[in-house]
Amino acid sequence: MKFLSIASLLTVGTVLFLFTTANSQSIKNTTMDTQSKAPVQPQGTVTKTEQEWKEQLTPAQFRIARKHGTEAPNDNVYKEFKQQGDGSYYCVCCGSHLFDSETKFDSGSGWPSFYKPANEKNIKTTDDFSAGLKRSEVLCNTCDAHLGHVFGGEGYNTPTDLRYCINGTVLTFVGETK
Numbered sequence: 210m211k212f213l214s215i216a217s218l219l220t221v222g223t224v225l226f227l228f229t230t231a232n233s234q235s236i237k238n239t240t241m242d243t244q245s246k247a248p249v250q251p252q253g254t255v256t257k258t259e260q261e262w263k264e265q266l267t268p269a270q271f272r273i274a275r276k277h278g279t280e281a282p283n284d285n286v287y288k289e290f291k292q293q294g295d296g297s298y299y300c301v302c303c304g305s306h307l308f309d310s311e312t313k314f315d316s317g318s319g320w321p322s323f324y325k326p327a328n329e330k331n332i333k334t335t336d337d338f339s340a341g342l343k344r345s346e347v348l349c350n351t352c353d354a355h356l357g358h359v360f361g362g363e364g365y366n367t368p369t370d371l372r373y374c375i376n377g378t379v380l381t382f383v384g385e386t387k
Protein backbone atom coordinates (compact mmCIF):
# COMPACT_ATOMS: atom_id res chain seq x y z
CA MET A 210 0.00 0.00 0.00
CA LYS A 211 2.77 2.35 1.02
CA PHE A 212 4.77 1.40 -2.04
CA LEU A 213 1.77 2.04 -4.26
CA SER A 214 1.19 5.52 -2.90
CA ILE A 215 4.85 6.44 -3.38
CA ALA A 216 4.71 5.07 -6.92
CA SER A 217 1.63 7.08 -7.71
CA LEU A 218 3.17 10.20 -6.21
CA LEU A 219 6.20 9.70 -8.42
CA THR A 220 3.94 9.32 -11.45
CA VAL A 221 2.09 12.51 -10.62
CA GLY A 222 5.44 14.24 -10.08
CA THR A 223 6.75 13.08 -13.44
CA VAL A 224 3.62 14.17 -15.24
CA LEU A 225 3.78 17.57 -13.54
CA PHE A 226 7.45 17.88 -14.41
CA LEU A 227 6.83 17.01 -18.06
CA PHE A 228 3.92 19.43 -18.19
CA THR A 229 6.00 22.23 -16.66
CA THR A 230 8.91 21.52 -18.98
CA ALA A 231 6.73 21.47 -22.08
CA ASN A 232 4.98 24.61 -20.98
CA SER A 233 8.14 26.50 -20.08
CA GLN A 234 9.46 26.42 -23.64
CA SER A 235 9.31 30.03 -24.67
CA ILE A 236 7.34 30.97 -27.76
CA LYS A 237 9.32 32.57 -30.57
CA ASN A 238 8.53 34.83 -33.55
CA THR A 239 5.79 36.60 -31.67
CA THR A 240 3.90 39.70 -32.78
CA MET A 241 1.59 42.18 -31.07
CA ASP A 242 -1.96 42.77 -32.19
CA THR A 243 -2.40 46.40 -33.26
CA GLN A 244 -5.71 48.15 -33.80
CA SER A 245 -6.64 51.68 -34.81
CA LYS A 246 -9.55 52.00 -32.39
CA ALA A 247 -9.83 51.18 -28.70
CA PRO A 248 -11.92 48.05 -28.11
CA VAL A 249 -15.32 48.31 -26.44
CA GLN A 250 -14.77 47.75 -22.73
CA PRO A 251 -16.32 44.49 -21.50
CA GLN A 252 -19.05 44.71 -18.87
CA GLY A 253 -18.58 42.01 -16.25
CA THR A 254 -16.49 38.89 -16.60
CA VAL A 255 -15.85 37.20 -19.94
CA THR A 256 -15.97 33.40 -20.01
CA LYS A 257 -15.41 31.28 -23.11
CA THR A 258 -14.75 27.62 -23.79
CA GLU A 259 -11.30 26.44 -24.75
CA GLN A 260 -12.57 25.89 -28.30
CA GLU A 261 -13.93 29.45 -28.53
CA TRP A 262 -10.60 30.89 -27.36
CA LYS A 263 -8.76 28.73 -29.90
CA GLU A 264 -10.94 30.08 -32.69
CA GLN A 265 -10.47 33.69 -31.60
CA LEU A 266 -6.73 33.67 -30.84
CA THR A 267 -3.55 32.88 -32.74
CA PRO A 268 -1.75 29.74 -31.50
CA ALA A 269 0.85 31.90 -29.70
CA GLN A 270 -1.79 34.07 -28.05
CA PHE A 271 -3.69 30.96 -26.97
CA ARG A 272 -0.65 29.24 -25.49
CA ILE A 273 0.37 32.30 -23.49
CA ALA A 274 -2.99 33.72 -22.41
CA ARG A 275 -4.93 30.53 -21.87
CA LYS A 276 -2.12 28.03 -21.08
CA HIS A 277 0.29 30.15 -19.03
CA GLY A 278 2.95 30.24 -21.72
CA THR A 279 5.79 32.72 -22.08
CA GLU A 280 7.14 34.48 -25.15
CA ALA A 281 10.87 34.41 -25.75
CA PRO A 282 12.69 37.46 -24.37
CA ASN A 283 13.88 40.09 -26.88
CA ASP A 284 11.66 38.53 -29.51
CA ASN A 285 9.93 40.34 -32.40
CA VAL A 286 7.08 41.47 -30.18
CA TYR A 287 9.50 43.21 -27.84
CA LYS A 288 11.14 45.06 -30.72
CA GLU A 289 7.68 46.24 -31.79
CA PHE A 290 6.90 47.28 -28.23
CA LYS A 291 10.06 49.39 -27.95
CA GLN A 292 9.25 51.23 -31.18
CA GLN A 293 5.63 51.98 -30.32
CA GLY A 294 4.74 55.58 -29.53
CA ASP A 295 2.08 56.81 -27.13
CA GLY A 296 -0.98 54.67 -26.76
CA SER A 297 -2.80 52.09 -24.69
CA TYR A 298 -2.60 48.35 -24.24
CA TYR A 299 -5.62 46.07 -24.02
CA CYS A 300 -6.19 42.38 -23.30
CA VAL A 301 -6.08 40.53 -26.63
CA CYS A 302 -8.72 38.12 -25.32
CA CYS A 303 -11.42 40.45 -23.98
CA GLY A 304 -10.34 44.01 -24.84
CA SER A 305 -10.05 45.19 -21.23
CA HIS A 306 -7.80 48.26 -20.81
CA LEU A 307 -4.66 47.03 -19.03
CA PHE A 308 -1.71 49.41 -19.44
CA ASP A 309 -0.75 52.81 -20.84
CA SER A 310 2.43 53.83 -22.60
CA GLU A 311 3.26 56.47 -19.92
CA THR A 312 4.06 53.65 -17.50
CA LYS A 313 6.38 51.75 -19.88
CA PHE A 314 10.00 51.54 -18.84
CA ASP A 315 13.10 49.78 -20.08
CA SER A 316 13.83 47.06 -17.54
CA GLY A 317 16.44 45.33 -19.67
CA SER A 318 14.57 42.05 -19.18
CA GLY A 319 13.54 41.61 -22.82
CA TRP A 320 9.83 41.65 -21.97
CA PRO A 321 7.46 44.61 -22.03
CA SER A 322 7.61 46.28 -18.62
CA PHE A 323 5.18 48.67 -16.96
CA TYR A 324 5.35 50.11 -13.47
CA LYS A 325 1.59 50.16 -12.91
CA PRO A 326 -1.67 49.02 -14.53
CA ALA A 327 -3.98 51.49 -16.26
CA ASN A 328 -6.71 50.52 -13.84
CA GLU A 329 -6.02 48.36 -10.76
CA LYS A 330 -9.42 46.70 -10.98
CA ASN A 331 -8.71 45.31 -14.46
CA ILE A 332 -5.78 43.24 -13.18
CA LYS A 333 -5.51 40.54 -10.56
CA THR A 334 -2.55 38.71 -9.12
CA THR A 335 -2.15 35.24 -7.70
CA ASP A 336 0.73 33.25 -6.20
CA ASP A 337 2.54 31.14 -8.77
CA PHE A 338 4.82 28.37 -7.51
CA SER A 339 5.81 26.99 -10.92
CA ALA A 340 9.44 27.11 -12.07
CA GLY A 341 10.52 26.28 -8.51
CA LEU A 342 10.07 29.74 -7.05
CA LYS A 343 7.31 31.90 -5.69
CA ARG A 344 6.19 34.56 -8.12
CA SER A 345 3.16 36.76 -8.40
CA GLU A 346 1.24 35.96 -11.56
CA VAL A 347 -0.63 38.79 -13.31
CA LEU A 348 -3.98 37.94 -14.88
CA CYS A 349 -6.68 39.86 -16.66
CA ASN A 350 -9.42 40.35 -14.08
CA THR A 351 -12.12 40.21 -16.76
CA CYS A 352 -11.28 36.98 -18.61
CA ASP A 353 -8.52 35.33 -16.51
CA ALA A 354 -5.94 35.59 -19.31
CA HIS A 355 -2.40 34.97 -18.13
CA LEU A 356 -0.46 38.17 -18.81
CA GLY A 357 2.86 37.71 -17.01
CA HIS A 358 4.28 38.34 -13.53
CA VAL A 359 4.84 41.31 -11.24
CA PHE A 360 8.04 41.82 -9.28
CA GLY A 361 8.69 44.40 -6.58
CA GLY A 362 11.63 45.98 -4.81
CA GLU A 363 14.11 45.48 -7.62
CA GLY A 364 15.39 49.05 -7.40
CA TYR A 365 14.18 50.39 -10.74
CA ASN A 366 13.93 54.15 -10.83
CA THR A 367 10.14 54.21 -11.28
CA PRO A 368 7.37 55.71 -9.11
CA THR A 369 6.23 52.30 -7.78
CA ASP A 370 9.34 50.07 -7.91
CA LEU A 371 7.06 47.43 -9.38
CA ARG A 372 7.78 45.67 -12.65
CA TYR A 373 4.80 44.26 -14.47
CA CYS A 374 6.64 41.85 -16.75
CA ILE A 375 4.07 41.24 -19.47
CA ASN A 376 3.93 39.06 -22.59
CA GLY A 377 3.46 41.52 -25.45
CA THR A 378 1.81 38.74 -27.46
CA VAL A 379 -1.33 38.92 -25.32
CA LEU A 380 -1.74 42.69 -25.64
CA THR A 381 -3.53 44.76 -28.26
CA PHE A 382 -1.87 48.11 -28.91
CA VAL A 383 -3.88 51.14 -29.93
CA GLY A 384 -1.73 54.15 -30.76
CA GLU A 385 -2.83 57.63 -29.82
CA THR A 386 -4.11 59.61 -32.77
CA LYS A 387 -2.53 63.02 -32.83
Ligand SMILES: [Zn+2]
Pocket residue numbers: 300301302303304305349350351352353354
Ligand atom coordinates in the same frame (compact mmCIF):
# COMPACT_ATOMS: atom_id res chain seq x y z
ZN1 LIG B 1 -8.96 39.79 -20.69
